[in-house]
Amino acid sequence: MKLTPKMNELAKSDRRLFHALEAANILEKLMMFYYKREYKIDWDSEESDPAASIKLEVDKKCDALARSYLTTVFDDASKWGFIGEESYDESERRKEYYWCVDPICGSLAFQKKKRNFGTSIALFHKGEPILGVMNCPLYRWRGAAILEPKKGVALAPEKSARKTNGLSIVVSFNKKSNPILIDAISRFRPDKVTYAESIPAKAMGVLIGYYDLFYSLPKSLGGGRYNIWDIGATAAFAAAGESLLTDAFGEPLNLKQQDYRFERGIIMTKNKALLRLAAEKTKALAANKKRIHPVPAAIVRPSNYYVIGLKCVVCGVEYKERPELLTCPACGDEGILDVQFDYEAIKQVLTPAALAKNPDPSHWRYMPILPVRDPVKIPTLRIGGSPLYDAQMLAAKIGVKRLLLKDDGINPTASLKDRASGVGAARAMAEGAKAITCASTGNAASSLAGSAASIGMPSFIFVPEKAPAAKVAQLLIFGANVFVVEGSYEDAFHLSMFCAERFGFYNRNSGINPWLVEGKKTVSLEISEKVKDKVPDYVFVAVGDGCTIAGVWKGFCEMRELGFIPRLPRLIGVQASGASPVMKVWQKGGNMKPVVPKTLADSIAVGTPRNWRKAVKAVQDSMGFYMSVNDDEILRAMKMLGNTCGIFAEPAGATGLAGVIKAARKGMILPDASVAAIISGNGLKDVSSAQRAAGSACRVPPDTDALDKILTAKKTLF
Known part of the structure; x- marks a missing residue:
């Protein structure tokens, strides 16, 4: 596409803009190559979505091409960060300058007769x-557009030939999906x-x-979410003076916010005047939604029980709660369910002020957001309330700004699984179960045995033969x-299911039990x-079956x-290299492929993780x-x-910290990052x-002279 005279003038005056225009031109050629090549595909096929796969392929290639071009054309490449849709890295936003690129925008980019795709490139300074x-x-x-120094905007075409007596509006999302937006x-x-x-x-x-x-509702009203790469260039044009850009309530967009997502x-x-009118409509819709959907004064479910259903993570079908329902009937064991809550109702009872007055130090203090019908029928053990240490000496030794350690080894049976x-155990009591069973490499088994003992319920537990004797x-x-099953964890799992x-x-x-994630999220x-507001930049979590990291993200x-x-x-999932099937799915995509686990970290030695979908999604959604x-x-x-903190961890308990140490050493996280690890x-x-x-x-030997010689030789120790 040829540049207008004004664009040429701007490009000649600013080397950065010249290269941004060149990059956009290169990406456009690659996009058009794919567009023309793939245009003959049968887009109406119900067996697959070729448009989505092609878009992802082009996205990745454009991402890599833009990164290579925009970060190497300047003298000091270390100053120039890069953020792309397929390569977001929080550390890049901390650089003095960073490019923010959405190589190919538009979810319908390569569908037949769709012309709406494009490229967005912005340069940020601080x-x-x-x-x-x-x-x-x-x-x-x-x-x-250039605004440092401010040189204005050049457009092609400069003005639309459209003529209308009314308003022309462009909105996000399919019109069939959002009745509030239509209204x-x-x-x-x-x-x-x-x-x-x-x-x-x-x-x-x-x-x-x-x-x-251009009008898009906030996520809370059924709208969507924009990311920093989506709106970077749009914000640059707005700041150059050619348009007004706000959130749907008329408030300025805070592009410096630490979270890369914009949901308002x-x-x-x-x-x-049109901006004020749109903002007023948004505010009216928000207020009206609260009036239309109040929290019922009298509800069928028990007091302080806010579960409203279950949703399949594969097909998205929602179900009402039933005791026997653990996985999606349509998707089988792959159809892991996610518990849905009435958050608007919970907001009325679970507040910072209410928690500050709650004397219960255990995880039952979060009862409104737990799937427990009767707050009296719970294990008598004090679960949760574990210390969160600010490990300053260890942080300095590793090379990070701040390191928080959540020591869950102090729980009743010494693990997070409690x-x-x-x-x-509370669910089992509520359902009138006569006994409770599970398979485990160790920790889940001991935690179940302890909780079952505290409520007087028999437990039947299956462990692989390699389970540690202490467990x-x-x-x-x-x-x-x-x-003790003469086989692997998989063999133990099948016997427990039987x-x-x-x-x-x-x-x-x-x-497979969706209710247990709700306990782990505490x-x-x-x-x-x-x-509170000092949220760590990264949280490192050891991953085995995937349930823990899914719960951590949900919490x-x-x-x-x-x-x-x-x-x-951002969540960082850490697996043992000898048992890392979830990591491989995250890296390569597709379905999980079982492996034969080979690691001393028995608690995460899982070759066929059942909750891998939630585990992968948690890290993807957090941009970890x-x-x-x-x-x-x-x-x-x-x-x-x-040695440094006085905390005694088992191998799986220290795996998250091992990830922190390795990530800091390899530059995967920056020295000024704040980090948390779950022990x-x-x-x-x-x-x-x-x-x-x-x-x-x-x-x-029991001899003072011998001791004196040994300690004299070890004077460097004291």
Whole structure:
């Protein structure tokens, strides 16, 4: 696409804009190559979605191409960060300058007869946009803007030939999906409404006068979410003076916010009166929604019970709660369910002020957001309320600004799994179960045995033959019926499933039981309550079956929804290198492929994780990543944790910290990052691994002279 004379003038005056325009031109050629090549595909096929797969392929190629071009054309490449849709990295936003690129905008980019795709490129300086480029090749729209120093905007075409007596509005999302949006738009009495354009198409349309208004509702009213790469260039054009850009309530967009997501909607227009009108409509809709959907004064469910249903993570079908329903009937064991809550009702009872007055230090203090019908029928053990240490010495040793350690090894049976078992035992009592069963590599088994003992319910537990002796002994002390299976965890799992089905025992297997994630999420509820607005940048979580990291993410999301924290951290899933099937799905996509686990971290030695979908989605949604650590790195983390902090962790308990150490060493996180790691289990559960990590003690005869010689030689130790 040729540049207008004004664009050429601007490009010659600013090297950065010149290269941004060049990059946009390169990306446009690649997009058009794919568009023409793939145009003959049968887009109406019901067997697959070729448009989505092609878009992802082009996105990744454009992302890599833009990164390579824009970060290497300047002298000091280290100053220039890069953020793309497929390569977001929080550390890049901390650089003095960073490019923010959405290589190919528009979810319908390569569908037949769709012309709405485009490219968006912006350059940020210290969190503020200083130039932008947008283009929509099939519309033949292009724009460039500079505001540091402010040199204005150049557009092609400069002005739309559209003529209308009414308003022309462009909005986000399919018109069939949002009745609230339809209602809002109808109040403007528009002459023309266009749905589901890409961001560049919407923004450019407003700039050249083709549209009078770009309007998107906030997420809370059924709208969507924009990311920093979506709106970077749009914000640059607005700041250059050619348009007004706010959220849907008429408030300025805070592009410096730590969270990269913007969920309060969008208004873009050149007309101040139209902006005020749109903002008023949003506020009226928000107020009306509260009146239309009040919390019922009398509800069928028990007081303080706010579960409204279950939703399949595969097909999205929602179900009403039933005792026997653990997975989606349509999707089978792959159809893991997610518990749905009435958050509007919960906001009325679970507030920072209410929690501050609650004397209960355990995780039952979050009862309104737990799936427990009777707050009296719960295990008597004090679960949760574990300490959150600010490990300053260890942070300095590792090389991070701040390191928080959540020590869940102090729970009743010495692991985080007590949180899930407590909820499971309460559910079993409520359903009138006669016994409870599960399979485990160790910690889930001991936590179940302890919780079952505290409520007087028999437990039947299956463990693989490689389970540590200390964990098996713990089960027997709690009075569990223990079966050491001559095989793997998978073999133990199948026997426990048979036991649940054949004898009607309550199934506590966390990989398929959706209620147990709700117990595990309390660890992040507690972290959120403690840190308040000082949310860590990263939270490292050891991953085995996937249930824990899914719960951790849900807890953080709920605490932001309820107003306890202002933003979400990025989750880093850490797997043992000898048992990392979830990491491989995150890296390569597709379905999970079982592996034969080979690691000393028995609690996460899971070759066929059942909750892998939630585990992968949690990290993707948080814009985090997966990594692996080997057994030697885990042992070193165990020793460092004990030496520096006085915390004794089992191998799986120290795996998250091993991830922190490795990530800091390899530059995967920046030195000024604040980090949290969850210590999920106590070291007394696996003494043999602790001995490997620590080495042997010094033997000495009962002789003072011999002791004097030894200590004199070791004066460097004191």
